[in-house]
Amino acid sequence: MDNNINNDLGTPEVIVPSVTADAGVVEDRTQRNAGNLEVSRRGGLEAVGVHAWFNKHHALADVSLHFPENTVTGLIGPSGCGKSTFLRLLNRMHEFIPKAAMAGEVLFEGEDIYAPGVNPIEIRRRIGMVFQKANPFPAMNIGENVIAGLKLARVKVDDKDALIEECLTRAGLWNEVKDRLKAPGGSLSGGQQQRLCIARALALKPDVLLLDEPCSALDPGSTLRVEETIVQLSETMTIVMVTHNMQQAARVSDYCAFFLSDGGPGRLVEADLTTNIFSNPSDKRTADYVQGRFG
Amino acid sequence: MTTYQYTDVVPEARRPWDHSRSTALRAVALVVLAGIFGSVINQLTGLSGFLGWYVGLAFAVPVIAFIGSARHGWNMASDRIATSLMSIAFATVAIPWMSIFWTVLKNGSKAFHSSYLTSDMRVTSFSDDLHLGGLKHAIIGSLLIVLMAAVIAVPLGVLAAVYIVEVKGRFARLVRFLTQAMSGVPSIVAGLFVYSTVIILFGTFSAVAGSLALAILMLPTVARTSEEVLKIVPEDLRSASYALGASQARTTFRVVLPTVASGLVTASVLGVARVVGETAPLLLTVSYFVGTSASITEPIASLPVYVFTGLTLGDANSATRSWGGSLVLLVMVLVLFLLARFASSRLTRKR
Ligand SMILES: Nc1ncnc2c1ncn2[C@@H]1O[C@H](COP(=O)(O)OP(=O)(O)OP(=O)(O)O)[C@@H](O)[C@H]1O
Ligand SMILES: [Mg+2]
Numbered sequence: 001m002d003n004n005i006n007n008d009l010g011t012p013e014v015i016v017p018s019v020t021a022d023a024g025v026v027e028d029r030t031q032r033n034a035g036n037l038e039v040s041r042r043g044g045l046e047a048v049g050v051h052a053w054f055n056k057h058h059a060l061a062d063v064s065l066h067f068p069e070n071t072v073t074g075l076i077g078p079s080g081c082g083k084s085t086f087l088r089l090l091n092r093m094h095e096f097i098p099k100a101a102m103a104g105e106v107l108f109e110g111e112d113i114y115a116p117g118v119n120p121i122e123i124r125r126r127i128g129m130v131f132q133k134a135n136p137f138p139a140m141n142i143g144e145n146v147i148a149g150l151k152l153a154r155v156k157v158d159d160k161d162a163l164i165e166e167c168l169t170r171a172g173l174w175n176e177v178k179d180r181l182k183a184p185g186g187s188l189s190g191g192q193q194q195r196l197c198i199a200r201a202l203a204l205k206p207d208v209l210l211l212d213e214p215c216s217a218l219d220p221g222s223t224l225r226v227e228e229t230i231v232q233l234s235e236t237m238t239i240v241m242v243t244h245n246m247q248q249a250a251r252v253s254d255y256c257a258f259f260l261s262d263g264g265p266g267r268l269v270e271a272d273l274t275t276n277i278f279s280n281p282s283d284k285r286t287a288d289y290v291q292g293r294f295g
Numbered sequence: 296m297t298t299y300q301y302t303d304v305v306p307e308a309r310r311p312w313d314h315s316r317s318t319a320l321r322a323v324a325l326v327v328l329a330g331i332f333g334s335v336i337n338q339l340t341g342l343s344g345f346l347g348w349y350v351g352l353a354f355a356v357p358v359i360a361f362i363g364s365a366r367h368g369w370n371m372a373s374d375r376i377a378t379s380l381m382s383i384a385f386a387t388v389a390i391p392w393m394s395i396f397w398t399v400l401k402n403g404s405k406a407f408h409s410s411y412l413t414s415d416m417r418v419t420s421f422s423d424d425l426h427l428g429g430l431k432h433a434i435i436g437s438l439l440i441v442l443m444a445a446v447i448a449v450p451l452g453v454l455a456a457v458y459i460v461e462v463k464g465r466f467a468r469l470v471r472f473l474t475q476a477m478s479g480v481p482s483i484v485a486g487l488f489v490y491s492t493v494i495i496l497f498g499t500f501s502a503v504a505g506s507l508a509l510a511i512l513m514l515p516t517v518a519r520t521s522e523e524v525l526k527i528v529p530e531d532l533r534s535a536s537y538a539l540g541a542s543q544a545r546t547t548f549r550v551v552l553p554t555v556a557s558g559l560v561t562a563s564v565l566g567v568a569r570v571v572g573e574t575a576p577l578l579l580t581v582s583y584f585v586g587t588s589a590s591i592t593e594p595i596a597s598l599p600v601y602v603f604t605g606l607t608l609g610d611a612n613s614a615t616r617s618w619g620g621s622l623v624l625l626v627m628v629l630v631l632f633l634l635a636r637f638a639s640s641r642l643t644r645k646r
Contacts, residue, residue: 091538093534093537093538096530096533096534096537121540121541121542122540124537124538124539124540125539125540126540128538128539129538131531131534131535131538133531135529135531135532135534135535136535137532137535137536137550137554138532138554139550139553139554139556140553148536148539148550149539149540149541151549152536152539152540152541152545152546152549152550153539153540153541153545154545197535200535200539201538201539204539204540
């Protein structure tokens with residue numbers, strides 16, 4: 001494996017939650033986490049010097065990023081800069097790609113999820129994921145799709161119907177499908193399928209939820225509902241969300257991380273409180289990107 | 296600014312893209328014209344009879360299709376010519392098929408009488424009057440042998456495909472190579488193999504031994520077809536399952552296999568169709584029994600061997616009985632196929 005990495009951007013900043021943040025919700029959230037940094041760090045998710053390769057193609061280089069517990073972090077950056085790849089590294093989905101490789105550590109509750117002896121199945125159950133492309137199970141109906149994770153993981157559910165309703169409501173899909181829960185999952189529209197996949201991930205009640213452009217196919221109303229759900233879930237969950245919608249990143253996330261590829265592997269350019277990224281970024285490329293000047 | 300005005304009139308639902316009626320009319324006209332042309336050819340040349348007429352028709356069809364569509368431009372014309380060539384190719388392939396079916400139907404129906412399907416040959420010999428005896432024993436025997444073979448070969452075949460496509464195990468290439476090699480095994484060799492092992496070991500012909508021989512022949516078909524079926528499952532589905540914390544076994548059995556259930560049923564049906572008419576391995580392993588029996592450790596009757604026996608005897612009644620057996624065999628394959636289709640559609644609808 002070709003391992004000579006020259007990190008010409010220098011070591012990316014690791015976010016240190018700052019108490020000097022601007023006003024508003026973000027400040028409250030930040031203070032909640034800033035008080036006991038060590039505790040939250042043990043509970044959250046942290047990438048340390050992560051790289052990713054597809055065969056010989058170096059797709060992602062030296063990303064170090066901390067996701068404090070119960071916060072929403074937005075990953076932004078132009079298409080192809082490695083956001084999805086990074087996300088898949090965080091719950092061990094990267095390894096399903098033939099000839100893929102990685103370097104670095106991903107600490108979940110202080111333990112490296114790539115350490116020998118770690119059960120990837122358990123990791124994926126606790127770090128849920130919604131894919132960029134909706135992928136409902138065609139052989140199951142809508143209701144079965146929602147609780148598929150529990151079925152597949154052999155988890156007992158006491159009240160299936162209540163769980164299905166709760167998850168579909170949170171994903172903003174309940175009203176549209178409550179009369180046809182027995183219809184096949186593939187019979188939904190693209191945006192409905194996307195929300196079904198969100199509901200499916202919620203049913204497992206993961207500790208961390210990775211969302212890859214969860215609203216890319218949604219109308220403004222459904223988007224708003226999903227965003228409300230994300231904010232609500234972040235009371236009890238750590239959420240990492242890829243989005244191409246700057247307003248969405250600004251509305252929903254506490255922290256933002258900007259990725260960029262200059263032809264070579266994608267790198268983390270800057271990560272900070274969302275307010276800082278949008279109002280006062282320290283890198284000019286970040287400012288250009290969030291203001292729509294390139295990318 | 297204008298506001299859109301709604302009307303309450305619901306227009307009639309149409310399918311403007313559906314040209315099936317004019318297409319059908321055009322096809323009929325084409326065939327009639329080509330048929331006339333075929334007759335003319337018959338008169339003018341040495342070609343004669345149905346086949347001579349058909350040759351004339353086959354040549355006329357693309358020519359007439361071209362003449363009829365040339366005014367619409369080359370795009371349309373090439374489309375029509377290709378369609379007509381395809382239809383002719385299909386008809387040409389269908390002729391021997393229909394000829395076989397018709398011959399079997401015509402000759403086989405002579406063997407039928409009111410109790411043909413419900414009596415056996417225990418007290419009747421093949422050369423006896425045709426209103427005596429029947430082939431109940433052979434139907435039961437064939438069903439038994441083939442179903443037992445399927446019970447052995449279908450799970451093994453599907454599991455082999457799962458090993459190759461899902462598990463991608465270390466020996467996947469070897470397994471794939473071996474199944475490919477197995478599909479080249481002549482049926483009589485499979486029969487000899489079982490004869491030289493099972494039959495010699497137990498000292499008796501038996502239905503089970505026949506099933507083993509047929510399973511050997513069925514396995515590669517089921518495995519290769521299932522492999523192709525599993526390959527078309529999108530990777531997204533597996534990812535979705537793994538991301539929900541499912542193990543590979545759960546992903547395979549709860550997500551992948553149910554998704555392609557109907558394809559796997561097709562694989563099994565192809566396997567059954569492959570072996571249902573096999574005669575040689577059954578002669579070597581099951582032999583034949585004139586009475587009705589469902590004992591799997593003894594020789595029992597089967598349709599192919601029933602047909603074979605009738606033909607070896609040489610007299611007219613025996614031959615007619617063979618035709619009857621062939622007809623029943625054809626119908627049995629058809630029924631099994633329809634049953635499997637029905638089962639798989641029920642299977643997918645239930646989910
Ligand atoms: N399965 C794969 N095999 C090979 N290369 C891949 C694969 N998936 C991604 N890549 C490459 O890795 C790089 C990063 O891709 P990734 O999907 O992470 O981008 P992204 O930031 O999510 O883009 P987008 O915003 O368009 O979703 C790209 O150059 C891409 O070509
Ligand atoms: Mg992506």
